[in-house]
Amino acid sequence: MINKYLMIHNEIATKIEAGDYTTNSLLPSEHELKEQYGTSRETIRKALNLLAQNGYIQKIRGKGSVVIKNSKLDFPVSGLVSFHELAEKMKEKPRTIVQKFSLEKPNEYIRQQLNVKAKDAVWHVNRIREINGERIILDKDYLNKSIVPHLTKEICEHSIFHYLENELNLVISFAKKEIVVEEPTDEDKELLDLEGFHSIVIIKNYVYLEDASLFQYTESRHRPDKFRFVDFARRNQT
Amino acid sequence: MINKYLMIHNEIATKIEAGDYTTNSLLPSEHELKEQYGTSRETIRKALNLLAQNGYIQKIRGKGSVVIKNSKLDFPVSGLVSFHELAEKMKEKPRTIVQKFSLEKPNEYIRQQLNVKAKDAVWHVNRIREINGERIILDKDYLNKSIVPHLTKEICEHSIFHYLENELNLVISFAKKEIVVEEPTDEDKELLDLEGFHSIVIIKNYVYLEDASLFQYTESRHRPDKFRFVDFARRNQT
DNA sequence: GAGTGGTCTAGACCACACA
DNA sequence: GTGTGGTCTAGACCACTCC
Numbered sequence: 001m002i003n004k005y006l007m008i009h010n011e012i013a014t015k016i017e018a019g020d021y022t023t024n025s026l027l028p029s030e031h032e033l034k035e036q037y038g039t040s041r042e043t044i045r046k047a048l049n050l051l052a053q054n055g056y057i058q059k060i061r062g063k064g065s066v067v068i069k070n071s072k073l074d075f076p077v078s079g080l081v082s083f084h085e086l087a088e089k090m091k092e093k094p095r096t097i098v099q100k101f102s103l104e105k106p107n108e109y110i111r112q113q114l115n116v117k118a119k120d121a122v123w124h125v126n127r128i129r130e131i132n133g134e135r136i137i138l139d140k141d142y143l144n145k146s147i148v149p150h151l152t153k154e155i156c157e158h159s160i161f162h163y164l165e166n167e168l169n170l171v172i173s174f175a176k177k178e179i180v181v182e183e184p185t186d187e188d189k190e191l192l193d194l195e196g197f198h199s200i201v202i203i204k205n206y207v208y209l210e211d212a213s214l215f216q217y218t219e220s221r222h223r224p225d226k227f228r229f230v231d232f233a234r235r236n237q238t
Numbered sequence: 239m240i241n242k243y244l245m246i247h248n249e250i251a252t253k254i255e256a257g258d259y260t261t262n263s264l265l266p267s268e269h270e271l272k273e274q275y276g277t278s279r280e281t282i283r284k285a286l287n288l289l290a291q292n293g294y295i296q297k298i299r300g301k302g303s304v305v306i307k308n309s310k311l312d313f314p315v316s317g318l319v320s321f322h323e324l325a326e327k328m329k330e331k332p333r334t335i336v337q338k339f340s341l342e343k344p345n346e347y348i349r350q351q352l353n354v355k356a357k358d359a360v361w362h363v364n365r366i367r368e369i370n371g372e373r374i375i376l377d378k379d380y381l382n383k384s385i386v387p388h389l390t391k392e393i394c395e396h397s398i399f400h401y402l403e404n405e406l407n408l409v410i411s412f413a414k415k416e417i418v419v420e421e422p423t424d425e426d427k428e429l430l431d432l433e434g435f436h437s438i439v440i441i442k443n444y445v446y447l448e449d450a451s452l453f454q455y456t457e458s459r460h461r462p463d464k465f466r467f468v469d470f471a472r473r474n475q476t
Numbered sequence: 477g478a479g480t481g482g483t484c485t486a487g488a489c490c491a492c493a494c495a
Numbered sequence: 496g497t498g499t500g501g502t503c504t505a506g507a508c509c510a511c512t513c514c
Contacts, residue, residue, distance in 0.1 A: 004484075029498075029500080030499080031498085031499085040487095041485090041486085041487095042280075042483095042485075055412075058412070060493085060499085061492055061500045062494080062499050062500065063500080064500075065499095065500085068446075174296075178467065179465075179468075180467075181439055182462075198437060199435075199437040224420075227417075227419055229416070229417040229418075230416050230417075242502080267479075267480060267481080268481065269479085277503080280502095280503070280504075281504080283481085298480085298511095299480070299511050300479080300481065301481080302480060303480095303481085
């Protein structure tokens with residue numbers, strides 16, 4: 001924990017989740033918090049704005065900051081969610097099977113998605129996600145080899161994301177996500193336990209680095225009954 | 239335009255869209271911009287952070303702010319999108335049919351969603367959205383009558399949203415959105431042209447006012463082939 | 477070492493809600 | 496009027512990139 005405002009944010013968030021600040025009540029005023037934490041008001045404001053962005057509070061001019069997080073249904077804020085985080089929340093036993101692991105020349109579709117040339121090599125990884133013995137999700141990852149020169153099957157079994165951030169020190173900065181629903185392909189039918197479902201929810205994820213270069217394209221193909229996406233949209237965000 | 243930082247944000251955004259600042263080039267430094275606009279650095283930083291949030295630039299510590307908006311594919315930032323905005327983008331002829339318009343005692347499901355009591359009255363509006371002669375979307379709206387005392391069929395045919403914001407002066411502050419996929423109900427089959435599709439994409443929308451009170455619940459039920467959701471997620475937002 | 481963005485401060489004035 | 500959050504300032508120090 002390095003930043004003061006992050007520390008304050010986390011402390012208040014924890015209190016809200018613990019119920020120390022109850023839903024619909026008001027937080028102490030910015031002036032009071034400033035005294036409590038022995039800091040400046042702008043720093044408190046940074047912390048509170050983060051809390052607002054994350055759906056914990058709602059700031060109302062002239063009144064105060066209302067606690068809105070209802071801890072029972074935990075608003076998972078939309079964003080980059082890895083399979084591991086997801087599985088942890090579901091309290092179910094996840095298992096990952098690396099079905100495909102190869103270095104390929106990209107076909108036209110992937111060239112378009114990843115914005116690479118035909119001669120560039122691309123890692124292609126298929127991972128099947130099993131929850132409680134059912135094959136629910138098929139993740140198809142494509143990574144630009146010029147940015148990720150080395151990759152192993154073992155890394156894919158654990159977490160590609162973790163490897164990129166902690167071993168390669170790549171800083172993932174933002175992602176564009178697109179959700180569509182399609183008919184299952186033959187591959188879907190073969191690799192997943194579709195149980196008579198006639199559609200597949202596809203989350204297309206375009207991941208960018210800090211220097212705004214596109215380096216990973218992922219298709220996460222979900223069985224529709226186990227799919228749920230939550231988005232928390234705020235108007236007029238400062 | 240009231241705020242200095244909003245003015246600066248809009249000015250720079252316009253320049254980026256006009257190509258005055260080209261993609262992948264650097265913006266002037268915060269120090270330079272501070273001089274240019276005759277303001278303080280924190281104000282410049284607010285404007286730049288907004289630009290970053292809106293996908294115009296990417297700030298890199300030690301280097302500067304890179305312009306990343308590629309004007310060709312306009313990153314539609316996720317948020318509250320009304321049917322009218324959507325239809326406008328699609329350049330197709332939309333038509334709205336108000337299939338149901340009534341004031342009801344809420345059933346248990348709606349009571350739960352809208353967080354109201356059994357005795358409270360709730361507006362229930364069903365609207366069918368037709369695009370190019372095909373019935374694609376079924377919007378089921380439920381509005382708390384204690385917040386929206388008056389409503390007419392004519393308003394629903396036009397835009398409920400517009401009425402609430404401009405006539406009632408309600409300020410919509412944030413919304414929680416949930417996306418799931420289910421089997422079509424009999425009502426879906428009757429009211430939509432499903433054409434053999436075996437699933438329905440449901441967007442559940444919980445709309446809150448400025449004082450954090452929940453006043454509208456909407457289920458937007460889409461035929462899967464015409465559904466597309468885009469989300470633009472940023473990590474480590476300050 | 478020079479230049480960049482990130483954090484933090486102590487103060488000011490304003491717009492708004494509420495009594 | 497009092498208290499709240501929203502904006503803005505002028506300055507400071509730090510972490511990072513690049514040469």
